[in-house]
Amino acid sequence: MLIIPEMKRGIALSVLTFSCILFLALTLCPSFSSADTLADAIAQTPQGIEKGMIDLDAQRGFLGIPGAPDVNIISAFLWSIWVGWIFSTVGAFGGIMAGVGHITIFGLGDYAKSFKNSNIVLNKLLTDSIRVSNQWMVGLSAFISSINYYKMGRLVLPLGIALALGSVTGSILVPILTAGKIKLSAYIGYFGLCVFVIGGFLFYETTARGQSKKKKAKAAAKAFEEAHIKLKNNEAVDEIEHGVKIVQWGISLVKFTFYGVEFSFKPVIPVIGGFFIAALASFLGIGGGFLFVPFLTSIAGLPMFLVAGTSALTVLVGMIVSVFSYMVLKGVLVYWPLIGVELFGIFIGSMVGPRTSKYIPDIWLKRIFVILAMYVGIRYTSKGFLGQSIVPPF
Secondary structure: OOOOHHHHHHHHHHHHHHHHHHHHHHHOOOOHHHHHHHHHHHHOOOEOOOOOOEOOOOOEOHHHOEOOOOOOHHHHHHHHHHHHHHHHHHOOOHHHHHHHHHHHHOOHHHHHHOOOOOOHHHHHHHHHHHHHHHHHHHHHHHHHHHHHHHHOOOOOHHHHHHHHHHHHHHHHHHHHHHOOOOOOHHHHHHHHHHHHHHHHHHHHOOOHHHHHOOHHHHHHHHHHHHHHHHHHOOOOOOHHHHOOEEEEEOOOOEEEEEOOEEEEEOOHHHHHHHHHHHHHHHHHOOOOHHHHHHHHHHHOOOOHHHHHHHHHHHHHHHHHHHHHHHHHHOOOOOOHHHHHHHHHHHHHHHHHHHHHHOOOOHHHHHHHHHHHHHHHHHHHHHHHHHOOOOOOOO
């Protein structure tokens, strides 16, 4: 089935815009019952100045709680620019980097943990708020990145949609089937080792031998890089004209070109892949972008210049579902004075990322991913086998 490019582009942008407006309308509505729950939790917490207590005379901080960490706005703003940039550049690790900021750098993790024995309800309220704050940052970055990459002709829309369809199903089914039934700690260490393997495989693909098996991706990346060398030399390059063009879009097969190189895939494969990736991510309580990227490079065979945008679209759908579930269905609160500043930083970082990534060689985009994969692997391996992460967030 052929799709007129202009019509397809307009439909996609309309869907993204409508989704964002609907999402904001639902989640920005104040939840008085949630505020009452927080107030009750504060009232039931022992009063005092010791750990696990609340000093009602102290200055209000996170979530308006007396004595809670008062995060430096400038630090939060600068860190969120980094989070937006890294996610929009490689299509992954936004949630983990946001978590490093909230949990470790800003001290919210230790603060929430301090109430584990004195008031478990407040502990959970704080933990959920931190998780949703992370997801808001990733969700906005994914939204902006999807639009930017699509306008640049660097997002494979049907592939992103197929992955998203599978990921939504996986995200819904796994919590229903496994909640309260499986001890997660037994699997975290092995998951960390798997991330090491993924990082090693991606590094292998940056070697001469690995790239020789990805001829189409290498050819497309080379054509893209050469075009942007011309752009730096003030020679005109029509990104839209050379970007992703859908040649065939059907249930059984999708074909598209990118800088003159043709790619194709069967939609059922990314649907299945999206299901298992989202299922694993949901099972472990993490994002999933760093699993989508290897899928898109190794199985779909895409150059990294197409991966970040396509991954961002898939992550966007997951974040909308997750944040909606937390805030609307579960009534989780977020601290808007902090998250508002962070979202502004995310906006800046996510606008810069797609525009700077085109000047980074494809091979180095993969190596940036590999470095971050090593970090994630160390974190989960040490947490699983040693009982505590040796890298932040601890």
